[in-house]
Amino acid sequence: MKMQWNMLVKARLKELGITQEKLSERLGITQGAVAHWLNKRREPSLEQISQILKAVGLDKLTLHSDGTLEYPDSVISNVTQIDIQPFDKRRFPVLSSVQAGAWTEAVEPYSTIEADEWYITTERTSDRCFWLRVQGDSMTSATGVSFPEDTLVLVDTFRDAENGSLVVAKLTDVNEATFKKLVIDAGQKFLKPLNPAYPTLPINGNCKIIGVVVDAKLKLI
Template sequence: MHPSEDIAARIRQLREAQGLSQRALAERCGWSAQSRIGNYESRLRNVSVEDAEILANALGVSTAWLLLGEDFAGTYRPGDRYPLLSWVSAGIWSEAIEPYSLQDVDEWYESETKVLGPAFWLRVEGDSMTAPSGLSIPEGTLVLVDTGRQAVNGSLVIAKLIDANEATFKKLIIDGGIKYLKGLNPTWPMKELDANCRIIGVAVQTMMKLV
């Protein structure tokens, strides 16, 4: 996209390139109203800096590029690098200061997404987050997990299974003060978040490796 195009065009192009509906993007941002995205894309509402930061995180770009279209026009600047963990390693992330040796991690990937706490990548396994329409995160996708971000209704979260000492990736649903974990795949049942499971991070970016 040419950097001279406005933020409305950048939001629309990024959303469509990731196969997201306006509703799916709104949910990824933690917003209940789909019209918010529609108003931004149709230029009926100006995008605040705060909302631009939320949108940029949801779409996997920097806030500066979303607002101004600057990053792709200039010199490449590498982002921070985060380790790719196994599901077991993710499950024990918070059990010790250094539950594993970072020197043993073979794969590291960059990201310009702003994170609020220690972060790591996970490779999605299984089809529980694969949906026939709307937001879908198929097996093999890399997700960047921010352990310092507050999980809200609609967040895609990594939760620790205490008895299995592993992690699970699901959508957080809060209804009547009760928290549930739900797959994007409609065939997967919604389960209440009980004492055997606790949230350890929020997914803030996805990346698909084709080779």
């Protein structure tokens, strides 16, 4: 089946929780240009379309010269054309807090080939994910959602962080990544532990959000 590339990309952005602003940052172009292209007010070149598709993980589809994409019928059977079926199971590596912190500084993300542990997720994610093992009890809560020590959390570095998102961040004065809840209040951002015994940290240009937690695993044995 053939579908217009911009329809698939918009559906893909919604699926991954990625804004046009975030996509424009990844592509190194203005948000206005992305909006014009996705809404068909202007036509990008095939090379530019290819770059957009690669940025959202659709680069394995066949792009035709008329701007349509060859999309297998089996993938979108019984759903509307702009829907995308869930991915198959994906495996991502476990990084240490130091390796995760270095993610923001490396020219290329940490080489997953060197990772010793890999775990599967069935969540819809980008290709730029890793698992992080929770250290300490700052994210342990007596009520509601809780992440005890040794819980594995899956960090999607391509997902936009919003108020209430569980995020992994790198503070400028430490060489490790930290796992906290992002709180935005009156324009001010904070990193809030779920454990009330720990202090809430204001963000004043002193940290970099690495990614958003989209899955978690805890071994019972």
